[in-house]
Amino acid sequence: MSSIRLVLLDIEGTTLPISFVKDVLFPYSDRVMPDLLREQADHPLVKVALADIEAAHPGCDPLDQLRAWTQRDEKVAPLKTLQGLAWKAGFESGALSARLYPDVAEALRAWHEAGLRLAVYSSGSASAQRLLYGYSDAGDLTPLFEAFHDLDIGGKKIAESYREISARAGVAPHEILFLSDVGAELDAAHEAGLKACQLIRKEDGTVPYPGVRHAADLHDVSRQFELPVS
Numbered sequence: 001m002s003s004i005r006l007v008l009l010d011i012e013g014t015t016l017p018i019s020f021v022k023d024v025l026f027p028y029s030d031r032v033m034p035d036l037l038r039e040q041a042d043h044p045l046v047k048v049a050l051a052d053i054e055a056a057h058p059g060c061d062p063l064d065q066l067r068a069w070t071q072r073d074e075k076v077a078p079l080k081t082l083q084g085l086a087w088k089a090g091f092e093s094g095a096l097s098a099r100l101y102p103d104v105a106e107a108l109r110a111w112h113e114a115g116l117r118l119a120v121y122s123s124g125s126a127s128a129q130r131l132l133y134g135y136s137d138a139g140d141l142t143p144l145f146e147a148f149h150d151l152d153i154g155g156k157k158i159a160e161s162y163r164e165i166s167a168r169a170g171v172a173p174h175e176i177l178f179l180s181d182v183g184a185e186l187d188a189a190h191e192a193g194l195k196a197c198q199l200i201r202k203e204d205g206t207v208p209y210p211g212v213r214h215a216a217d218l219h220d221v222s223r224q225f226e227l228p229v230s
């Protein structure tokens, strides 16, 4: 019998192909960003993001900075906030629909139905996470999750972030399983006492990280950690 009560999931490279982010989401936000910054200049989140960009790179052109961060896939809060706002209209209009890995919806539904608690921890903003799972090819999966954590809780490579997630959920660290494609994130979760497993997605060419458990997909996670399967 598994002692896991909560599964905490990364998104990019774990439940969603990196190519979907790089080839679909990023070009979309790059394209609409100039209009967004102009038309939503009074939006409180836009104001905060622009102030953060100016503080980090005084005197820079915000659009150039955002494009540079996007090209390097940097997980910085102002970029993630503005990308989330940019994708909103795309998902709500039907122009965007999240192409999750084919095993994801079935496994998440089975885990949820069996009483496992589910939460997201991604660098993408919490509102962008809700859009992705709300407008996915497998339908609206947001009701399966009890929480959507983003960089507001702290960086994903810092153990304290995982301790905070554990405290907020009221679940002991060793009863939480964190799934991610990034070794440094798994190290931080492990340091906080969580169980951790790296998703090795063939499509993403994930390089196996030494010293952690590996799984090919969420069904493989179910098998290895004795979680409910559909």
Ligand SMILES: CSCCC(=O)C(=O)COP(=O)(O)O
Binding pocket: 010, 011, 012, 013, 021, 025, 075, 083, 121, 122, 123, 124, 125, 128, 129, 132, 156
């Ligand atoms: C709502 S996540 C969209 C993809 C994204 O921008 C991102 O940064 C995901 O990073 P992750 O921490 O899920 O690997």
Ligand SMILES: [Mg+2]
Binding pocket: 010, 011, 012, 013, 014, 180, 181, 182
């Ligand atoms: Mg990831």
